[in-house]
Amino acid sequence: MSLTSVVALKPPPAVGEEGIDKVLRALRTHLDMDVAFVSRFRERDRVFTHVDARGVSPLKAGDVLPLEAGYCKKVVDGRLPQLIPNTAALPLAMAIPETRALPIGAHISVPVRLSNGRLYGTLCCFSGYADTSLGERDLSMLKVFAELIADRLEVDQQAKDERLRKHRVICAALAKAQPNVVYQPIVDLARGQICGWESLARFTDEPMRSPDLWFRDAAEAGLGLEMELRAVEKGLAGLTQLPAGHYLSLNCSPQLFLSGRLARVLATCDPSRLVLELTEHSIVSDYGALVASIEPLRSRGLRLAIDDAGAGYASMRHILQLRPDIIKLDMALTQGIHGDSQQRAMASALIAFARETNCSVVAEGVETLPDLLTLRRLGADKVQGYLTGRPMPLALATLWQVPRLPELSDPKAL
Ligand code: G
Ligand code: MN
DSSP: OOOOOOTTOOOOOOOOTHHHHHHHHHHHHHHTOSEEEEEEEOSSEEEEEEEEESSSOSOOTTOEEETTSSSHHHHHHTSSOSEESOGGGOHHHHTSHHHHHTTOSEEEEEEEEOTTSOEEEEEEEEESSOOTTOOHHHHHHHHHHHHHHHHHHHHHHHHHHHHHHHHHHHHHHHHTTOOEEEEEEEEETTTTEEEEEEEEEEOOSSSOOOHHHHHHHHHHTTOHHHHHHHHHHHHHHTGGGSOTTOEEEEEEOHHHHHHSHHHHHHTTSOGGGEEEEEOSSSOOSOHHHHHHHHHHHHHTTOEEEEEEETSSHHHHHHHHHHOOSEEEEOHHHHTTGGGOHHHHHHHHHHHHHHHHTTOEEEEOOOOSHHHHHHHHHHTOOEEOSTTTOOOBOHHHHTTOOOOOOGGGGOGGGO
């Protein structure tokens, strides 16, 4: 099976710059001028990064002009004043071709400096007509706005840098065929035998962090689906080596279902041996679309599990809307259940619901025999946890025997 390609993975576009557009609009309408813009100086030219205009604008965001053209560079160098209420009264301004071409009757401009003092560019407003009401107070206000914009640019830049850094780290991990997967046994309590395996992602690349954090960073870098698909592909690669009667449970986010990419990856597998666990961490906004995206796979025998049930609000909605085949009780609900009547009450309620709706219940995170016996007494069908087997490499999984737990076959232990 070929791993998802990482060749054409571009960082996602930046977000959050609309704040500057709002600042520009407020400034321009307050000064009652035709155009307001922020320009960024480069070595030889300047880019108009944000533009706000009344009516049809002579400029648009993304335009590039030579650095020397127009007013801005001259204002920054002190060759032109920052405040020009009437260009006709200033021969130097009249000597600039744009003054007549655009035309520019009034011009007000200040440098935008970053906190380290470095010049970023300028914040500028101009109008076609002179406006002799423009004064020092307007210039002071422009300077305040320039500082606000510089702050905002820096925050945006930091966020962009951070996303690029994450993107590089995630691409590097994908290029090294990360993540690896391990398999954890799921034990059928009626038979005391393994019935399936959950494949779990593990990252051995630096920085050493939990899989949750890797997936979160991948999503922030716009590579969440690539990372998830990789984990699914790697999990699936072990299916043929697991005993034929065992199923394989794979973790998927709602976004992965909705992307349509999952079906392609699963196309060559026997769906009746597969369970997809829907992680509850993301809120689903369109259950109709999600149901529709899973349906073709379910009609071919694939089963759907809701992961981490009992841990939060989303899982309850998932259960009601998606009508799963399996409900996986979160370890927050199962660990210590032996000694906690609240946990027992909640687990019983979910198990009763599962019975009514023809679902089977897998209790996750089971580490102790008393918890296992309590869960069995309450009606859980299957358990998964350190007690019956830690997540392990495929080679070990193919040989794994459930530890002998005499109490499991002892009716008195109920
Ligand atoms: O969210 P999900 O249920 O898919 O992930 C389960 C996680 O819990 C895995 O990372 C797995 O390694 C871990 N895990 C599995 N069994 C146990 C257990 O018995 N105890 C604890 N603390 N963690 C477990
Ligand atoms: Mn899971």
